[in-house]
Amino acid sequence: MTGEARHAVWQSLTARRAWDDPSATATSAEGVRVHGADGVARLCATSGLWNVPLGYGNAAVADRVAEALRSASYLSLFRSSHTYAEEAAEALIDITGSERFARVLFSTSGSAANDLTMKLVRQAAALRGSPERAIVVGLHGGYHGLTYGALSLSGDPLGQTVYSADRRGVRHVSAVDGGAQLRQLFAREGERIAALVLEPLLGSGAFPLDDEFRAAVAEIRASHDIALVADEVATGFARTGPLFASASWPVAPDIMVLSKALTNGAAAASAVLVSEEICDLFDRADAVFVHGETQAGTPASCAAILATLSEFVRMDAAARAGRLATRLDGALARIGDHPDVTGVRGAGCFRAIVLSRDGEPLSGEEVAGVVTAVRRAGALVQPGPSCIQLIPAYVYERAELDELETAVLHGIDEAAA
DSSP states (O other): TTTSSOOOOOOOOSGGGTTTTTTGGGEEBBBBBEETTTOOOEEEESTTTTTTTOTTTOOHHHHHHHHHHHHHHHOTTTTTHHHHHHHHHHHHHHHOOOOOTOOOEESSHHHHHHHHHHHHHHHHHTTTTOOTTOOOETTTTOOOOHHHHHHHHOOOOOSSSTTTOOOOTTEEEOOTTTTTHHEEEEEGGGGEEEEEESSSSSTTTTEEEEHHHHHHHHHHHHHSSEEEEEEOOTTTTTSSSSGGGGGGGGOOOOOOEEEEGTTTTTTSSSSEEEEEHHHHHHHTTTTTOOOOOOOTTOOOHHHHHHHHHHHHHHHHHHHHHHHHHHHHHHHHHTTSSTTTEEEEEEEEEEEEEEEETEEOOHHHHHHHHHHHHHHHEEEOEETTTTTTOOOOOHHHHHHHHHHHHHHHHHHHHHHHH
């Protein structure tokens, strides 16, 4: 480290050589722009890693969090409850459908919520009298987080071998074969499977689940005693069109995992919504679910949830997202004419631009080069497998979308040169 600039923060998901670029260090954010340490305000096309669909610095959310911090700086959910959490849970059940979900478990991130869920479905299977049902099934290419349990469930190669992630109780199947691998897995190991965990749109590359695969899921759910889990960490709150993408599934999920847009980025929070049937299993046995997180469901995070839900209604955010998605279609059609763009996929305000060079899909390092070039051109985009992803906040104006289109095209050109 001799002669190198000191960095007290260990930046995740990047090598040390990338840390010295001041354009990658933020100093503040407002609306749809992030200010860098290099003095440039860049257009954010990631919604702050999906977290900020209503734009940075929403005053109503900030004010409600501040009020909660003054009135109850901290209250725990360990062996107790509090009224802030009760109110937030009721609001989440109302918005997601009281006919679907009966109870909420609070957590601190999408990753931690997926860890929680893997424990919950295994205990539910044991309470049904089937403790042998301990396998949890995910998808190749799926992403559920980087904590230890979520890392094992994620289907992307994310260092699972290096970190000795325990995948003995996890299986992965393809989502692009019409459900063939899914059916084969359940024919072989169906009596040992506790749950199937699905993202409606795979977060690593904006791959939607097609109708044929979803029909296979419904078939499996009807014929096997498993829990169906919708991981809507990235897709929830109108990101792909409907308020919750799993609402269009042919069979309703037993569990829904929410985070990211849940607080408009104002607090480390996630929520796991649980069906009445699973809650009844625990209630009839008077069973204890052994899980807790010190910072889960704090008054401040619950206040952020409640304020964000109110702002979604006040701002008519779902309608805004729909209008932006239509304008995004036009921008992506023009970007799609670039010779290095081989396709566009995704839905709503969650899109991927698939890239190649000399006929070959871009490697992870080449995608990182495009992301850096787009940043130099004035916009922040999210990397994905052989693609860059556009996840704009719903408050984008037409001029800002035009600016984003220009920056993306300049960045693709610069990276190729």
